[in-house]
Amino acid sequence: MEQNVALIVCGAGQSSRFGKKTKKIFHKVGGSALFIKAIEPFLSHDSVKQIILTIDAADQEKLEINHGAFCDFNGIKVVHGGKERCESVNNALQTLRDDINLVAIHDAARCCIKRKWIDEVFDTAAQTGAAMLAAPVTATLKKVEDGIITATVERDGMYEAQTPQVFRRDIIEKAYARLDGHEDKAAVSDDSILVENIGEKVHIVKTDYSNLKITVPGDIPIVEAVLKTFAPKKQAPLGAFEEAQW
Ligand SMILES: Nc1ccn([C@@H]2O[C@H](COP(=O)(O)OP(=O)(O)OP(=O)(O)O)[C@@H](O)[C@H]2O)c(=O)n1
Ligand SMILES: C[C@](O)(CO)[C@H](O)COP(=O)(O)O
Numbered sequence: 001m002e003q004n005v006a007l008i009v010c011g012a013g014q015s016s017r018f019g020k021k022t023k024k025i026f027h028k029v030g031g032s033a034l035f036i037k038a039i040e041p042f043l044s045h046d047s048v049k050q051i052i053l054t055i056d057a058a059d060q061e062k063l064e065i066n067h068g069a070f071c072d073f074n075g076i077k078v079v080h081g082g083k084e085r086c087e088s089v090n091n092a093l094q095t096l097r098d099d100i101n102l103v104a105i106h107d108a109a110r111c112c113i114k115r116k117w118i119d120e121v122f123d124t125a126a127q128t129g130a131a132m133l134a135a136p137v138t139a140t141l142k143k144v145e146d147g148i149i150t151a152t153v154e155r156d157g158m159y160e161a162q163t164p165q166v167f168r169r170d171i172i173e174k175a176y177a178r179l180d181g182h183e184d185k186a187a188v189s190d191d192s193i194l195v196e197n198i199g200e201k202v203h204i205v206k207t208d209y210s211n212l213k214i215t216v217p218g219d220i221p222i223v224e225a226v227l228k229t230f231a232p233k234k235q236a237p238l239g240a241f242e243e244a245q246w
Contacts, residue, residue: 001126003047006100007164008092011035011108012054012081017215023059024214025108026066030227034214036070037111037227042104043074045115047122050097053108054081054088086188090176096169102126103172105191106164109214112226114207118164121205125166131203132165132192133211159204162211165191171200 011025018024025035032040035053042048053071055063057080063071071078079095081088089105096103102125106113117133124131137160141153167175175194182188192202210226212219 001101001168003102003122003126004049004099005045005047005102005104005122005166006050006052006096006169007039007042007048008089008103008105009035009039009051009053009108010081010085010088010105010163012056012059012088013085013109014056019217023056025055026059026062027214027220029111029214029220029223030231033067034111035108036067038106038108038113039074039076040111041113041115041118042106045118045122047102048104050100051076052079052092052095053077054079054092056081084185084188086176086179086182086185086191086194089191090179093173093176101169102166103169104164104166105172107213110163110211111214112210112212112223112230113164114211114230117205117207117211121164121166124203124205125168128201128203129168129171130166130192130195130200131205132190133162133207134159134204135162135207135209135211136160138209159206160209161190161192162207162213163190165202167191167195171195171198174198175200 015024026033030037051074053076055078077095079092082091121131121133137155137158141155142149143151143153175198188194195202212222214223
């Protein structure tokens with residue numbers, strides 16, 4: 001299937017766990033606002049035909065003043081989000097262009113996405129209808145209540161869900177058509193859950209913990225280190241001879 005991808009970038013959350021005055025999507029990492037770093041790896045992808053950013057309506061003026069040029073230059077459509085992440089995604093789904101056949105839904109708080117993962121999850125979703133990035137759990141998992149371990153969770157086969165999560169347009173629209181049936185929308189914590197609930201098989205594209213989501217302040221130095229480690233290598237300064245050639 002030819003890939004005409006709409007990228008929905010979810011940035012309308014309240015950043016309550018981030019605990020800073022500035023919403024985390026505007027926090028600077030790697031020299032740019034977090035949401036810009038999360039979008040940048042997709043800008044050069046030929047299959048991405050539409051980019052929709054969800055933001056809190058309260059952030060509209062701040063976005064326009066500080067990042068309006070970036071959004072305008074890159075043709076990013078800004079949509080106001082809802083109380084829960086799934087409501088923000090649902091709002092964005094109402095603005096898809098007619099030619100879109102794949103929908104990639106990505107957290108604006110995940111800026112360490114690698115191009116190879118984007119390529120693989122797009123291709124897998126184009127072939128199968130539904131795919132998402134996820135990292136195998138490497139630690140032992142404990143269920144804890146009131147600070148006391150109540151169970152050790154079987155780790156075998158457990159993955160940490162990440163984004164982007166990518167779906168054929170008809171599949172994600174069918175899944176979201178049932179959103180109102182979910183009383184507790186806070187429990188709809190990712191998009192795959194809705195697709196699983198309509199009986200579709202969601203395929204995993206394996207990553208690692210470097211595709212982390214910035215949630216708490218302690219995530220910042222980790223993300224900065226990941227960005228530094230995987231940043232494109234700067235060209236060595238030209239020597240005098242090379243300079244002379246130019
Ligand atoms: N109503 C919402 C809630 C979340 N998000 C986005 O979904 C991503 C993942 O959500 P999370 O990391 O939980 O962000 P927040 O909801 O802002 O964080 P918190 O739960 O700490 O308030 C974030 O980029 C966030 O901006 C969104 O678009 N709309
Ligand atoms: C979508 C997600 O990033 C997959 O792990 C996660 O579910 C978002 O959850 P949050 O509570 O909105 O951060």
